Structure formats: structure tokens, C-alpha cells
Amino acid sequence: MIQFFNTLSGEKEPFAPLVPGEVKLYTCGPTVYDFSHIGNLRAYVFEDLLKRFLQFRGFRVAHVMNITDVDDKTIRGANAQSVSLNEYTKPYIEAFFKDLNVLNISPADHYPRATEHIAEMVRIIKALLEKGIAYRTDASIYFSIAKFPGYGKLSKINLDQLRSTKRVESDEYEKESAQDFALWKAPKEGEPYWDTEIGPGRPGWHIECSAMSSKFLGPTFDIHCGGVDNIFPHHENEIAQSETYFGKPVVNYWLHCHHLIVNGEKMSKSKGNYFTLRDLVQKRQVKPMALRFLLLSTHYRKVLNFTFEALEQAEAAWQRIKDFLYELEHHAFPSGKNSDSQKLLEETNDRFVEGLSDDLNISVALTALFELIKKTNVLIKDGKICADDAKDTVSFVYSLDRVFALLPSKKDMDLADELRPKIQEREQARKERNFKRADEIRKELLEAGIILEDTKDGVRWKILEKRG
Ligand SMILES: [Zn+2]
Numbered sequence: 179m180i181q182f183f184n185t186l187s188g189e190k191e192p193f194a195p196l197v198p199g200e201v202k203l204y205t206c207g208p209t210v211y212d213f214s215h216i217g218n219l220r221a222y223v224f225e226d227l228l229k230r231f232l233q234f235r236g237f238r239v240a241h242v243m244n245i246t247d248v249d250d251k252t253i254r255g256a257n258a259q260s261v262s263l264n265e266y267t268k269p270y271i272e273a274f275f276k277d278l279n280v281l282n283i284s285p286a287d288h289y290p291r292a293t294e295h296i297a298e299m300v301r302i303i304k305a306l307l308e309k310g311i312a313y314r315t316d317a318s319i320y321f322s323i324a325k326f327p328g329y330g331k332l333s334k335i336n337l338d339q340l341r342s343t344k345r346v347e348s349d350e351y352e353k354e355s356a357q358d359f360a361l362w363k364a365p366k367e368g369e370p371y372w373d374t375e376i377g378p379g380r381p382g383w384h385i386e387c388s389a390m391s392s393k394f395l396g397p398t399f400d401i402h403c404g405g406v407d408n409i410f411p412h413h414e415n416e417i418a419q420s421e422t423y424f425g426k427p428v429v430n431y432w433l434h435c436h437h438l439i440v441n442g443e444k445m446s447k448s449k450g451n452y453f454t455l456r457d458l459v460q461k462r463q464v465k466p467m468a469l470r471f472l473l474l475s476t477h478y479r480k481v482l483n484f485t486f487e488a489l490e491q492a493e494a495a496w497q498r499i500k501d502f503l504y505e506l507e508h509h510a511f512p513s514g515k516n517s518d519s520q521k522l523l524e525e526t527n528d529r530f531v532e533g534l535s536d537d538l539n540i541s542v543a544l545t546a547l548f549e550l551i552k553k554t555n556v557l558i559k560d561g562k563i564c565a566d567d568a569k570d571t572v573s574f575v576y577s578l579d580r581v582f583a584l585l586p587s588k589k590d591m592d593l594a595d596e597l598r599p600k601i602q603e604r605e606q607a608r609k610e611r612n613f614k615r616a617d618e619i620r621k622e623l624l625e626a627g628i629i630l631e632d633t634k635d636g637v638r639w640k641i642l643e644k645r646g
Contacts, residue, residue, distance in 0.1 A: 317364035
């Protein structure tokens with residue numbers, strides 16, 4: 179049985195999707211006014227773990243992640259640089275996809291953009307006006323939270339402080355007070371707007387997720403994720419809008435991941451403890467998979483304290499998995515099979531599945547893997563690992579890695595082993611300024627279908643598309 183902690187009930191609940199075998203998942207995506215920081219990336223890695231584990235357990239997962247490309251921040255940024263909203267957000271959207279790729283985060287099925295779904299949002303707002311739940315003031319349209327009886331059920335906000343007469347235009351407002359929020363914002367000098375049947379203007383942030391989740395996943399879907407920061411007001415408001423519009427529950431399981439702090443402090447640009455993936459990889463030569471390991475290794479409902487010491491430990495742990503596989507693949511073992519080793523694989527698998535089934539308890543799953551490494555090493559020392567065991571253990575670790583996603587694909591690893599001496603020889607030739615030899619090696623590899631790229635972070639290689 180799989181169970182998840184549902185923010186809505188405040189309890190762990192057995193997980194059962196609406197349609198057996200299929201999971202509909204919506205995760206709040208980036209607001210593309212800047213590069214993603216490691217706190218954002220923590221949420222994306224948690225969501226990736228969730229999705230990969232569900233897939234590992236045989237579910238088909240339909241995953242949608244929105245891209246907020248119009249809001250107060252993107253408009254401010256575009257205006258500051260005197261460029262259009264599109265021009266301003268484009269490089270950040272590209273950077274976002276690159277980050278996901280670098281961290282081995284498997285892509286969603288859809289990445290709908292807010293600016294491309296204005297019609298869907300207008301349709302909902304119009305209906306909310308007709309129902310008398312939304313009202314107009316100064317050419318903006320607000321949601322009257324007093325008219326939605328379930329308001330506060332997700333965030334458990336204290337409704338004694340409900341000030342329904344007070345309206346708020348900003349999407350991110352005081353965490354303690356419930357207020358009527360903007361669905362549609364009247365045009366302002368120098369801001370982009372859309373001419374629509376509810377009047378000219380632009381959408382609020384919350385309506386975007388209601389419109390795009392229902393478009394791709396239907397009015398009710400299984401899991402909605404985000405950071406704890408999203409619970410109020412964003413997700414509370416999403417529930418209010420969607421449930422008023424559709425007249426039924428919108429999400430069955432709400433999963434939220436906790437904050438990331440740096441050296442025990444809140445991350446902020448002014449403190450100099452604010453990191454993007456670029457900062458870490460390019461300026462500090464951090465290995466992306468070490469970062470993935472670190473982001474993954476703290477349970478999603480706990481605060482993650484990022485330190486460079488923890489990052490070093492994560493890299494060492496990651497290296498340990500790779501060394502273990504290398505040893506199993508390159509050591510000569512006697513032929514045959516040993517029951518001790520086979521039993522160990524079964525036990526490890528059970529603990530791994532049990533751990534992650536319990537609200538994604540990653541510590542149990544990782545401990546199971548590292549115990550396997552420790553115990554197998556003892557078996558190797560005692561001469562109790564045979565060739566079949568070694569082979570089975572390697573494929574078993576790769577099967578777990580369908581969830582962890584920390585290892586390069588096996589084919590790439592084999593190729594990397596073969597290439598390493600050649601690449602080193604070329605590096606040496608370049609150091610000795612023997613560019614002729616360096617060039618020869620480059621050409622040799624190119625003929626074999628391998629292209630070398632010299633980057634700031636060293637030599638990278640990739641396989642050319644097969645010709646013919
Ligand atoms: Zn959202």
C-alpha cells in the first residue's frame with residue numbers, strides 16, 4: 179500500500195487514484211522572471227521522485243506543469259529592460275528546461291504557459307461573475323471568499339480574521355489574513371493586457387493554475403504539488419475558484435514540500451547565500467548529480483539545510499554507488515550464483531519499496547541501498563559473490579535508479595570507460611602544446627561517432643546521431 183501525507187486532511191492517507199493504474203499530477207511551475215534557485219529545484223526534484231516512484235510501481239503518470247509568464251514580477255522585469263514580456267521571459271524559460279535536464283528531472287507531458295491560456299481563464303472568471311461569486315471593482319474582478327464556504331480548508335487559516343471587504347490585488351499577500359483576491363486585473367499604464375469579453379486586463383496568478391490544470395487533467399485530478407509557500411494563498415485560492423466553477427472537489431491529494439535554507443538561514447540575494455544551479459555548477463564546479471542527491475536525500479516534508487559540507491557528503495555518497503558498480507563490473511568473480519547475495523537483493527528491494535511507499539520515506543530507501551553496498555562488499559571479501567550475483571546486483575541497482583535517477587545510463591558508462599584514456603591522452607597533448615596529436619585524437623573519435631566539446635568545466639563528449 180502506498181500512502182501520502184495529504185495537506186488537506188493533515189494525515190497520511192492510502193493512495194488510490196481516480197482511475198486504477200493512472201495518476202493525474204499537477205505541479206506548480208516556475209514564474210519565469212529569473213533563474214530557478216535551489217529552493218525551487220528542491221521542489222522539482224521532490225516532484226520527480228514522486229513521479230518516478232509511481233512509475234516504478236507501475237502507474238502511468240500524466241504530468242502537467244505550468245509556466246507563469248505573466249505576473250507582477252515578469253511585467254516589472256520586462257519594463258525595467260524595455261522589452262516585451264515574451265522577449266523577457268524567453269531566456270528564463272530556456273534556462274528552466276536546461277536546469278531540469280541537468281538535474282535528470284524527467285519532463286512533464288505538458289508545460290502550458292499562462293499567456294497562451296487567457297481564453298480558458300476568461301471562461302472561468304465569466305462564470306464566477308454570473309454565479310455572483312466574483313464582482314467588479316475599478317475594472318478589476320475579485321473573488322468574494324465569504325461566498326465560498328470551504329475557504330480555508332487547505333491552509334487552515336483563521337477565518338476570524340476574514341476581511342472580505344478588504345481586497346488585495348497582489349498575488350502574494352499577507353500569510354495571516356484571508357482577503358478577496360484578484361481574478362482579473364484592470365489594465366495599467368505600461369502593462370500588457372488582453373482585450374476579452376470580460377473587459378481588457380490581465381489574469382491574476384491563481385486563476386492560471388485552475389484553468390490549466392482542468393484543461394489538461396479534467397475538473398478533478400489525483401495529486402497537486404507545490405512548496406509549502408504555495409498552500410496559502412495560491413492553492414487555497416485555486417480550490418475556491420475551481421470548486422465554485424466545477425461544483426466538485428478539484429484535487430484528492432495535496433502534497434507540499436518544505437523550505438530549503440542555507441547554513442541555517444533563509445536564502446536571500448542580499449545575504450549572499452542565494453544559489454542557482456548555474457552558480458553552483460559553473461562557479462563552484464559542483465557536480466549536478468551530487469546536488470540532486472543532496473536535494474533528494476532529505477524527506478520532502480522536512481526543512482532541507484543546504485551547506486557545502488552536506489554537498490561534499492552527498493558527492494561522496496554518490497561516488498560510492500558508482501564505485502560499487504565499477505567494482506562489480508570489473509572484478510573477476512567465480513561463475514555461478516550465491517543464495518546470500520540473492521537474498522540480500524530481495525530484502526533490499528522490499529525495504530526500498532516499503533520505505534518509499536510510506537510517504538516517500540527516502541531515508542529508508544537510501545539506507546537500504548547503502549546497506550546493500552556494505553553487505554555485498556563483505557560478501558565479496560569473503561569470496562561469496564559469484565558472476566551471476568555481480569550481474570544481478572548491477573541490474574538491481576540500475577532498477578532502483580529508475581527512481582533515484584543519479585546514474586548515467588549503463589551504455590554511456592561503458593562508453594565513458596573506453597573513452598577516458600583517449601580523452602586523457604588528448605588533454606596531455608594539449609598541455610604539451612602538441613596540437614597536432616590532440617587534433618588527430620579528436621578526428622579519430624569523430625570518425626567513431628564521438629564529438630568532443632571543450633567547456634569551462636572540462637571536456638565533454640557526446641554521441642553523434644548515427645548517419646545512414
Ligand atoms: Zn500554481
